Amino acid sequence: MESLKDRAVLVKFSDHAWRGGLIDRAVGDQVSKDAGAKVDTGHYWKRLVPKAAIRPRFNASNAARGFHLANTLPWLEGGVRILPVANFRTYMEGIRKLIAVAESEETKFFKDYPNWILEAERTHGKLFKKEQFPTPDELKSKFKIEIDVIPLPNIADWRVDLDAGQVKALREEAERKMATVQADGITELYSRLQDLLEHANKKLDDPEGVFRDSLIGNIKQLVGLIGKLNVTGDKNLEAVRKETEAKFKDLIPETLRADPAARTKAAKDARAIMKKMSAYMGGGK
Numbered sequence: 001m002e003s004l005k006d007r008a009v010l011v012k013f014s015d016h017a018w019r020g021g022l023i024d025r026a027v028g029d030q031v032s033k034d035a036g037a038k039v040d041t042g043h044y045w046k047r048l049v050p051k052a053a054i055r056p057r058f059n060a061s062n063a064a065r066g067f068h069l070a071n072t073l074p075w076l077e078g079g080v081r082i083l084p085v086a087n088f089r090t091y092m093e094g095i096r097k098l099i100a101v102a103e104s105e106e107t108k109f110f111k112d113y114p115n116w117i118l119e120a121e122r123t124h125g126k127l128f129k130k131e132q133f134p135t136p137d138e139l140k141s142k143f144k145i146e147i148d149v150i151p152l153p154n155i156a157d158w159r160v161d162l163d164a165g166q167v168k169a170l171r172e173e174a175e176r177k178m179a180t181v182q183a184d185g186i187t188e189l190y191s192r193l194q195d196l197l198e199h200a201n202k203k204l205d206d207p208e209g210v211f212r213d214s215l216i217g218n219i220k221q222l223v224g225l226i227g228k229l230n231v232t233g234d235k236n237l238e239a240v241r242k243e244t245e246a247k248f249k250d251l252i253p254e255t256l257r258a259d260p261a262a263r264t265k266a267a268k269d270a271r272a273i274m275k276k277m278s279a280y281m282g283g284g285k
Contacts, residue, residue, distance in 0.1 A: 005151065016145075102145055
């Protein structure tokens with residue numbers, strides 16, 4: 001049987017982005033002094049450029065991070081996730097496009113940056129200090145989204161300079177953690193599907209409930225993704241995935257809005273699938 005290292009890699013997502021401001025200690029000290037405070041009561045965060053100036057870059061960052069989380073499974077440390085080989089190409093193509101969007105927003109911001117400095121000089125009054133604004137080169141170094149792909153460790157091939165008993169104990173502990181990681185990944189997939197089905201059931205079970213097309217579209221998308229992320233080949237999860245796909249693949253939101261019977265059936269199907277998942281998940285999420 002293939003080990004996890006043969007079916008997946010690790011991928012680390014990191015994002016560096018200037019927040020558009022800084023802590024101005026001089027102003028904070030003056031505020032405390034003017035208020036008669038005898039101790040340090042906090043800091044003054046000075047926004048050098050408006051939120052709107054860097055919001056597009058942050059929106060692009062959030063989209064990239066969301067894609068990273070949706071297309072991977074949990075690992076032992078923050079920022080690093082498991083990327084199944086079956087989803088590698090889709091992930092890399094998708095994340096590269098989103099990084100390109102973020103870089104495009106950075107370019108626009110860099111172009112407008114001199115004007116934002118002039119705007120601050122015009123509107124910030126005595127709080128304006130030109131030296132607090134990063135130079136263009138400094139600013140460019142403050143933005144970057146990086147993806148690092150790392151091979152999974154091969155526990156069976158550990159070679160460390162310890163006695164046999166210690167190596168055996170360490171290997172067994174690592175194997176237990178690896179088993180836990182894999183189980184956590186499957187649980188996360190169940191939870192994702194459970195959340196979407198719960199939401200669909202709530203909306204569809206209410207004849208007057210308003211819902212977006214994404215209510216059904218998100219379920220269809222996740223069903224396809226689970227097939228790639230089920231890195232352990234969990235048979236129960238695959239059975240649930242296939243049943244969900246069969247019940248929801250032909251559903252059309254407009255039809256559900258216009259046909260009460262179809263809407264009721266879809267809600268009933270969602271509840272039935274959730275009931276099966278509850279048994280597989282030990283009685284609940």
